[in-house]
Amino acid sequence: MITTLQLTDADGFYERLLDAHAGLDKAQSDLLNARLILILANQVGNAQVLADCIAAARNGVTGH
């Protein structure tokens, strides 16, 4: 899992992510996020990298 910067335009990505949710209700917004996770997961592909990413994401929420 890569933890250093890979994004070619970090601020631009962040803005685009927020804009994508504009005008959506909570359910639509949740669905967009879920779809996005699945699409991005397929770009990554590697099962071990994805497992590390999921663990890292959860770690920041539960602390372990």
Place this chain on the structure above:
Amino acid sequence: MTRSPPPVAKPYTTAAHTNGYEFTQGGGYVLPEYPFVPPPELTHTGPLRRHPVVIVGGGISGLTLACSLARLGLPAVLLDEDNTVGVKGASSRGICYTQKSLEIFHRLGIYERIAAKGVQWSVGRTFAGNDEVVRFDLREQDSFNLSAQPPFINIQQFYIEGFLVERIQTLGHVDLRWNNRLVAFEQTAEGATLTVDTPAGRYQIQADHVVDATGSASPLRKWLAVPFDSQRGDDRWCIADVRFTTHPPVERHTWIEAPFNDNRAVWQHLMADDVWRIDYQMAPDADPAYVSREDVVRERLARQFGPDVGVDIVWVGPYAYRSECVHHMRAGRVYFLGDSAKVVSPFGARGGNTGVSDADNLAWKLATVLRGLAAPALLEAYHAERHSAAVENVRVTGRTARFLRAPEGVERLFRTAAISLARQQPFARALINTGRMAVANPYPHSPVCAKDTGTSVQNVGFQWPDDTTGCLNDLLGWSGIRLLLLVFTPTLSPALCKTLVSLTTLTPVSAVHVLPAATRTAPTPERKTPPPHMAAEHLIDHLGHLRQACGVSEAQGDNHTTPWALVRPDGYLVGRGHGLDGNLVDTIALALAISPLDDPHSTT
């Protein structure tokens, strides 16, 4: 041991249907009945009779084991608590049989009857709402296309059980005892003692090996306090086995969210006698009595197929599933088979087919050990191989169940996301899980298979020198309980021939000379009387399928190496190599558990 001729039940040609609706009861089919014959032990006095193998339970797993032992000529007793196949009052159970099961049934001699009665299918389609989101054709997949048997045949389970009974009656060796109910069991270092109730009284027998094929409500597991893992969900389904005035396509259709079933899942599958299985997912809090009431079932069917379609209801059964898996497939002298060892949800046909493979795995091991050709440690490998298969099947079916019964909240959110993406992007179709169809489980960590083997060899075809065709099962039928050695070489030199004669004389191996496709001369040295365990004729791998199915590389043809593959009586590859050398001898010993089990892979 003398035995009177087996009682012959009237064979049935086709199941008669009652058109009446049977609420969660059988009666939709007329099942064959077998006569009770008082066992000799009832009148026998003196010491208890001892049998090498006693099988408890005459379902698909127990009967497959019994038929396999009968084919190998090993005597056994089978106890069944009633007098028919199928479960009284619940005639519809498994319907979908895998290529591996069909290959096993072919070896047992009942495949032709199954093929004639059942329905072949290979296309599966999955829908969400009104859209098709996934479609597959198993015939287009490499993993299925080498075998003489099709990917799947659908047929009511009791037909297969009935065919097995009749086959066992023809083969002999196995004493089928109907209306014999096991009521008590104990085992010591000396043997197992079984107490059996019959309509004519109670008797006891002793056994060296006992096979528990009593199914998901196994009494033996309770008596022996066998530890197991269990998981129970709240998913509820209701099966309707029906006949129509119209004919749906010969395909497996699944709906994740069916508009005609309140956006819950529906299965549409076919079987023999033009009967269709329509399986409806119900609300988790649904009342089983209500959802299987005739007017409710008819209303549901009308919503799916239209109000004008005539429907005969053959059988209806509401069910909930659980998953269970024992920690060990053996407890002393008792081996757990099929549903006695593990139960799974029905998704992917991983119940009955697993039981058939359990039986096929255990049969040759019992036969080889009892005949003194293998070490008793081989029987422990039944656990190693089939427990890993059970665990895998529990895991795979559990994932499907989780997809299909996705609770509201994040699990439903991701399923909705996956379905919506599957309509647009091919990758997401792999996430749609309405059942991963059962396969012949590989045994990558088997203590009795060499590294990178332990895979099932498909029942591939080849040519005999006279241009007639044969298949791997013909060879396995010939080699019986011996290991089958395939030697891939264009020319069998006198030196190689001498080695093979020694090998097949000194070890329980039968050898066949396999010629590559291009060679059409007859290079096997002429012999007036071939050694008993060497095939009299070579065979021609005209399409290269045998080599391919055994994973033997194409670099054959030069005389410096002699590629070989060693196949067990259950059609699993146990080793391969490139010369008739010490590695081959080590592999034979490994396969028969004669070499130390602690480091099986040191032979490579």
